[in-house]
Each structure stands twice: as C-alpha cells, then as structure tokens.
Amino acid sequence: MKRQQAEFSGRAGEAKAALWLRAKGWQILDRRVKTSAGEIDLVARRGRIVAFVEVKWRKRxxxxxxxxxxxxxxxxxxxxxAVAHRYAQDGEDIRIDVILLAPGTFPRHIANAWQP
Structure with missing residues (x-):
C-alpha cells in the first residue's frame, strides 16, 4: 500500500512540476521517459535549452x-x-534540473543541478 501511495504522490508531484514549468514558459516534451539506465521524470524545452528534470515530492x-x-x-x-539525441536539436544546450515540491511551498527549481 505504501508503494502505491508513493507512486500516486510521485505522479501528482510530476503533474504539478509540469504545470509550474509551463507557467514559466517551458514546453513539456515528454514525461516518465524510461531507459535501461533509469527514468527521467520530465523533459522540457524553453528557447534553446532542453532540460531533463528530476522531480522530488516530500510530505514535509x-x-x-x-x-x-x-x-x-x-x-x-x-x-x-541515452535519450538526449531524441529531444535536443543541433546547437541546443541540455541540462539536468531538479524540482523539489512539498505541501504549502512553492516549487524549488534547481537549474543545471548536475555538473559532472
């Protein structure tokens, strides 16, 4: 039961993050992209930037x-x-962002969160 509730909360968090991104001028290209290496919650584009977004929802x-x-x-x-070539055109920048969500708070968007 906990796993199902976590899955439901995660999907609701992803939907809220997508809404927030759209309000900030981003176009949502894809959701829940599965690869052999892992899953990408959201893929979004704004201008010449394609962001692969990890969404985290917490209760507090x-x-x-x-x-x-x-x-x-x-x-x-x-x-x-594994999948960047599907979404990014020549010359577009790609980055990995994080959106953190909790009840009663505005989304916290961490741009370019991964820099190897």
Missing amino acids: KDELDHAIDERRLSRVAAACD
Missing part, C-alpha cells in the same frame, strides 16, 4: 534538503545520455 518541507543526492542525479544523467 524540511525533507526537501535531503531529497536528491549525487547517486540519484548520476542515474538521471545516464538516462539523459
């Missing part, structure tokens, strides 16, 4: 600071490497 604001770590970001980076 104070849990957000520990929601993402280098291991998780490295998996997103590996997944991004």
Whole structure:
C-alpha cells in the first residue's frame, strides 16, 4: 500500500512540476521517459535549452534538503545520455534540473543541478 501511495504522490508531484514549468514558459516534451539506465521524470524545452528534470515530492518541507543526492542525479544523467539525441536539436544546450515540491511551498527549481 505504501508503494502505491508513493507512486500516486510521485505522479501528482510530476503533474504539478509540469504545470509550474509551463507557467514559466517551458514546453513539456515528454514525461516518465524510461531507459535501461533509469527514468527521467520530465523533459522540457524553453528557447534553446532542453532540460531533463528530476522531480522530488516530500510530505514535509524540511525533507526537501535531503531529497536528491549525487547517486540519484548520476542515474538521471545516464538516462539523459541515452535519450538526449531524441529531444535536443543541433546547437541546443541540455541540462539536468531538479524540482523539489512539498505541501504549502512553492516549487524549488534547481537549474543545471548536475555538473559532472
């Protein structure tokens, strides 16, 4: 039951993050992209930037600071490497962003969160 609730919360968080990105001028290109290396929650474009976005939803604001770590970001980076050619055109910049969400807070968007 906990796993199902976590899945539901995760999907709801991804939907909220997508709405927030659209409000900030981003176009959502794809959701829940699965690769052999891992999953990318959202793929978005604004101008000449394509962002591969990891979304983290937590029940409490104070849990957000520990929601993402280098291991998780490295998996997103590996997944991004596998599919970036599908989304980015010649000359477009790609980056990995993180959006952190909790009840009663505005989304926290960390641009270019992964820099190997």
